[in-house]
Structure formats: structure tokens, C-alpha cells
Amino acid sequence: MKKSYLLASLLLMTLSNILSAQDKPEDTEVWEPEPKVISPGYSYASAPSDAIVLFSENNLDQWTNGDGQAPGWDVSGDIFTVVPKSGQIQTKEVFEDFQLHIEWRSPLVIQGEGQGRGNSGIFLQGKYELQVLDSYNNRTYSNGQAASIYKQAIPLVNATQPTGNWNSYDVIYTAPKFNENGELKSPAYVTVLHNGVLVQNHTEIKGRTAFIGQPKYEAHGPGPILLQDHSNPVSYRNIWIRRL
Ligand code: MG
Numbered sequence: 001m002k003k004s005y006l007l008a009s010l011l012l013m014t015l016s017n018i019l020s021a022q023d024k025p026e027d028t029e030v031w032e033p034e035p036k037v038i039s040p041g042y043s044y045a046s047a048p049s050d051a052i053v054l055f056s057e058n059n060l061d062q063w064t065n066g067d068g069q070a071p072g073w074d075v076s077g078d079i080f081t082v083v084p085k086s087g088q089i090q091t092k093e094v095f096e097d098f099q100l101h102i103e104w105r106s107p108l109v110i111q112g113e114g115q116g117r118g119n120s121g122i123f124l125q126g127k128y129e130l131q132v133l134d135s136y137n138n139r140t141y142s143n144g145q146a147a148s149i150y151k152q153a154i155p156l157v158n159a160t161q162p163t164g165n166w167n168s169y170d171v172i173y174t175a176p177k178f179n180e181n182g183e184l185k186s187p188a189y190v191t192v193l194h195n196g197v198l199v200q201n202h203t204e205i206k207g208r209t210a211f212i213g214q215p216k217y218e219a220h221g222p223g224p225i226l227l228q229d230h231s232n233p234v235s236y237r238n239i240w241i242r243r244l
Contacts, residue, residue, distance in 0.1 A: 028210070030142055035155050035157050048242070082120060084231040098241050102122060105236075107163075116232070123227075128208065130149060131147065149205060153203045166237070
């Protein structure tokens with residue numbers, strides 16, 4: 001009796017090891033509930049006098065690519081656009097708690113679907129993704145649509161503008177705090193307004209954004225604002241930040 005119990009639990013352990021070795025991206029997709037679709041108002045928010053303007057026009061001097069070189073993205077006047085496969089870009093400056101304003105636009109020509117349409121992302125402190133996606137008439141998993149904290153938190157509503165229109169995010173971010181031994185003292189929190197509509201209300205961030213598996217925290221200091229190259233020519237403009 002004891003032997004067979006041991007055998008059975010051994011078998012179970014092996015089975016669960018095999019299963020966890022085969023984690024899939026789909027495991028952490030959440031499709032329900034689907035956030036209600038609303039039509040947002042439209043607003044362009046000029047930078048207040050105490051903000052650091054990270055982009056207004058003509059150059060990406062305050063940004064680098066992943067290797068510390070000049071970004072390969074396209075700048076045209078007061079807009080810049082992802083050049084697919086040129087890699088992510090990030091601010092030279094690093095931040096802890098902040099208020100961020102950023103505007104983005106999905107490609108005018110609709111290509112692809114789901115996660116493949118107008119995908120980019122804003123990584124807070126370079127680690128925690130606030131999703132950018134063309135979520136106008138484009139169903140995907142709810143915790144991966146525009147204004148989700150990717151694979152962690154579904155937005156309260158879908159306030160995405162029709163494809164090709166500008167969207168804004170206003171983000172209030174509290175950085176995670178760590179003890180000296182690297183243990184998490186308090187998690188990160190984020191509040192997001194999408195086109196002026198509350199979509200994340202003091203949402204607790206569960207750890208570094210993970211495509212596969214569960215998010216985990218690793219101790220870190222101040223980090224940049226990082227923009228994702230997900231191979232779609234998403235545009236950005238009017239980016240400013242206030243340290244809190
Ligand atoms: Mg993304």
C-alpha cells in the first residue's frame with residue numbers, strides 16, 4: 001500500500017515537472033471578461049512647466065537603442081515611428097516614481113490581427129509593459145489588449161480610438177521598493193488614463209512582464225522608459241514626464 005502510494009506520488013511529481021517544462025504563452029492569456037468598448041473624448045495635453053520633455057520634435061537625442069547607440073527609428077517633425085526590426089529604444093534618463101504623458105497611433109494601413117496589429121509597448125522602468133495595440137475592432141486576449149498591463153491586468157474599458165487616430169496615455173507610476181537583501185518590500189502600482197478615461201486604477205504590478213509563465217520581481221533601481229519594437233510601424237509623439 002505504502003509502496004504504491006510512493007510510486008503514485010513520484011509519478012505525479014514527474015508529470016507536473018513535465019507539464020511545467022512545457023509552459024505555453026497561451027497559459028497566461030485571459031480572454032474573459034472582455035472590456036466594454038466606449039468612445040473616448042479627445043485631448044492633447046501640452047507639457048506643464050515642470051515636466052521633462054522626452055520628445056516634442058525633430059530628434060531622438062534623449063533616447064538610445066538597446067546597445068546605447070542612436071535609435072534607428074524614423075523621426076518626422078513632431079512624430080517618430082518604429083522602424084520594424086530596428087530594435088527597442090529607451091530614454092537615457094532613468095526614473096523611479098513618475099507621471100508620464102505619451103501619445104501613440106496605430107498604422108493607418110491595417111495589417112495583421114490580434115497581437116500582430118499595431119503592437120508596441122511602453123515598458124515602465126524598462127520592465128513592466130503597458131500594452132500599445134490597435135484594439136479598435138481587434139479582439140485578442142483581454143489581458144493583452146491596449147492599456148492592459150501585459151498578461152497581468154485587463155483595462156476597465158476599451159477606450160481605443162479608431163485606427164489611425166492618436167491615443168494618449170497618462171500614467172501615474174509608483175516604483176517597487178526592495179529591501180537590502182533584494183526582497184520585495186512593496187510592489188509597483190500604476191494608474192492609467194487612456195484618452196482621458198480611467199483604465200487602470202492603482203493596479204498592483206505582479207512582477208517583470210513575462211510572455212510565458214508568471215511574472216516575478218527582481219530587485220532593481222531606477223529605470224528608463226522603454227518603447228517596444230514589435231515589428232509594427234506604430235508612431236509616437238508628445239512625450240513628457242514629471243518625477244514624483
Ligand atoms: Mg507590446
